[in-house]
Amino acid sequence: MLLLRRCSSLTRLCSINSHRHPVTPALASCAVRFFSSDREEQFRWSRRWTHAVAGLLAGSGAVLAYALKQHKAEKADAITGQSAATLPSSSLPIFSQEEVSRHRSLEDGVWVTYKGGVYDITEFVAMHPGGDKIMMAAGGSVEPFWALYAVHNQEHVLEMLSEYKASHLRAEDQRKQQSLNPSDPFSSDPERHPVLRINNLKPFNAETPPEILTESYITPSVLFFKRNHLPVPNVDPATYKLQIEINGPANSERGGGALSLSLDDLKNKFPKHTVTAVVQCAGNRRSDMHKAKPVKGLNWGIGAIGNATWSGAKLRDVLQAAGYSLDDSKWARHVQFEGLDQDVGGTTYGASIPLRKAISEDGDCLLAYEMNGEVLPADHGFPIRVIVPGTVGARNVKWLGKIIVSAEESNSHWQQNDYKGFSPSTDWDTVDYKSAPAIQELPIQSAITVPADGAVVDRSEEEVTVKGYAWSGGGREVVRVDVSIDGGNTWKIAQLKGSNDGGDGGTAPPPGQAWAWKLWELTVPLPEDTEKMEIVCKAVDSSYNMQPDTIMPIWNLRGVLSNAWHKVNVRIQGEEEDQ
């Protein structure tokens, strides 16, 4: 009965949209097969149906409202038996996050959380106007997705969800604090959203699925890639202190400036600045390099990058408050950062940046206490992370404990013996880490997020929309993205969406301060003479730097700086193929 009703609802949805997209015979045959097959087959078909419907809806708010109204009317007279939704709210059971996480499929049930409530939305999955994207939230919170897809900002949506309330989330999980297990240094790591693609659990390293990256100009914090080198430290904001030292020559009058600031000091004693900036891991797209020839490192796809707003005190202001003056530029060359995260031996994460970047008015370095307008999440460095716009993620030190103005670079492992680029001819027998500079500004980069590699496009769609991101380090603005669907033989220019054209409603950044990315998009007709497309993108920055064509000439043993043209292979199926 429920399935029948679901289908009649879908049929109605199709019919109201039929003036825009005629329902194809394929959709009718799909309906027949749906009722004649087993549960798994039904699920597969229901996914295809909802995909088709989602396509028809094409993001129309009015249609979504209609769908929800229909569903409520149907649900009111549904025979559903004993259901959590029929219980008074106060009598709902309490479930742990762990239990919620087990419900990520139609077979096991699809549970999500929203503001402390647990919702069993198994029934709704096939009804979801946005198709099976809803499955990305399974076992976790829907909130980051609702933030991504603005169509959910309607009263109906929340009403709708409330009908599926099954239980409450355990209070301690709501506070996202687990009891500490002293035998596992990672036991106090925060909860993460299950949609993240995990490369490594301890320390936690996980990236954003590609198709999510280009859904919004600002990457939601929960979905932002995490790259931890060590366990997440449990910092008490009430007792937190940031130490600042100006380590001049021992015999200098100026050597020895020092300052200690509380979190409140940082928030109240310095003007609050906000920048929109990309953070990208040096290993982003390492998997492309690894495919060409094995490298050592986490096998990142294209999602070890994100674009967020960061707010906090200017590093420059804090250094000046600690006594830094122009005189210090005679001996000072670097600003070192030490994290509060440490290994079992007590070694903390560390990095440094050139002094010039740290003190420059235009450098926009921040001691950030907010990400995307909210308190900096634990995985992103709570309470303070230094944001070094235009510079590799590894220097944007999280859980910042100490800042040292110095004549020397940080002597940490990550500054001296990692995060450096080498020639393709350098191997583990010949590598001399002293011979290469530490990565700071990153080179020009771009990648295709949609379609996915290996995707199949139906020829009846007649065209394909290619989406992606592009960014360059050092504040160099992306000025053009070229896209090819024939492996790089011919190119078309993609449409850029940046901060100055609707990306976040702001104005164009001054030259040299373009810290945010550009999303881009291009719709092209499907080629008629082939069943295969090799889609390629390459970006150009304001210094007219281009991406290298191929991987092998930039191959390096650590697999960093993987910024050759990005390629995805797509197959066209349908009509012409069948002939």
Added chain:
Amino acid sequence: MLLLRRCSSLTRLCSINSHRHPVTPALASCAVRFFSSDREEQFRWSRRWTHAVAGLLAGSGAVLAYALKQHKAEKADAITGQSAATLPSSSLPIFSQEEVSRHRSLEDGVWVTYKGGVYDITEFVAMHPGGDKIMMAAGGSVEPFWALYAVHNQEHVLEMLSEYKASHLRAEDQRKQQSLNPSDPFSSDPERHPVLRINNLKPFNAETPPEILTESYITPSVLFFKRNHLPVPNVDPATYKLQIEINGPANSERGGGALSLSLDDLKNKFPKHTVTAVVQCAGNRRSDMHKAKPVKGLNWGIGAIGNATWSGAKLRDVLQAAGYSLDDSKWARHVQFEGLDQDVGGTTYGASIPLRKAISEDGDCLLAYEMNGEVLPADHGFPIRVIVPGTVGARNVKWLGKIIVSAEESNSHWQQNDYKGFSPSTDWDTVDYKSAPAIQELPIQSAITVPADGAVVDRSEEEVTVKGYAWSGGGREVVRVDVSIDGGNTWKIAQLKGSNDGGDGGTAPPPGQAWAWKLWELTVPLPEDTEKMEIVCKAVDSSYNMQPDTIMPIWNLRGVLSNAWHKVNVRIQGEEEDQ
């Protein structure tokens, strides 16, 4: 007799060096052939001999001195007939530069000038320990070459030259001033050294021969490429005035600052600063792009680039003297430059740079009145040229007449409708100059100067030395150059010679202020399994930007920004080939 003596001298040279490089049978057979052939054949053989001898000498000052002494002894008892060298100096004839320029071959005689004297060195050509490089000075002055090759800084050399004195150079040519021909706007253009490779005569555009580029870290001014857009203006330094305007909003209190400075003001009222900086034309290496697919523009090889020291007042200081203050950054965005060079309609050359670059402490923009420690030459902008380090040559405006701080870019043709990069898909029917940013900072670049494309290497040499330059815009230091002799399949790391390792004896530049180039060199064994080498170079800058692999994906209709891997094809001949 002379030939015989020459050969005996060479034999002696060979024998004194035989402990280092045994004289090969090939050299002996060369001697036999020398005496048995006609004059042209002799010349060809003498060139090979002197090449061989130059190789043996390998730059040894002691050996050069020995060679000159031998030569003088021989010359003293030579029967040379009537010779200019035997005339008293006062009775020497007077020749014009035009007449001197006609003597550039052994057939017509080889004449050179040195400090107002004309020297017929035809006889000496085959004796020259540096091989046939001496022919590059033919018809012009030897002075820039002597500056290049420090081995000439010996008393013997000048003594030697004096024996060949044939005449005086006409006084007006010594002053390098021709009478003005009012029908030709280019008639007052200065004299140029004949070694420059001319792309266009009027306006004058000529580049440095590749092999000269890497002979010295500092490119001599006379040999530095010239890229003029219009006739060279004849500026009287006594009456010269530089106008500076600060064109704020009409209703602003600060709009309307203005200053007029004489050359003496610029020299005396502001501290003198010196920077070593590359100037590179946006069209450097256009010929590579043109070969791939025709483009419009001067067909530059790899020599439209040079590295010089520039001295003058800081642009920043002068702008502040004209009343520029931080308040102006609210409206000001660009600093425009107008040249004194103009077309027949009175339109002057113009360009602009971002305000940030102009006023930045670290931007190092100069109003230069000296190049390489001497008065700025006419072809390089006498009396004042703005030097914008790290930025395309086109913005380094010569013969500077006016500076305007403005909210707008220069509206000159060269800023708005030229010197911009486009996609390979953009052609002359579709180009929209408004859609691309004006080129400012240039991307990473490198090129091979030695061996030349098409060169033949003898297998008996066993190894080949590859030389070149590398540079990147925006102050990004070149950190590595990779060289391949197999078309890019495998790579070796070249040795860099920069300002911090003997290039000019200075120290490493601060991050972001690497304005000078790096010369590089690599000696590799000749491959045994092939007769052909495709030698390739690619450079990496401090932001780890790399050069694109191939030309076509960066092809653009104006042929600018040609920075794909540089390649030269070299043939190996000898032994293995003969088998």
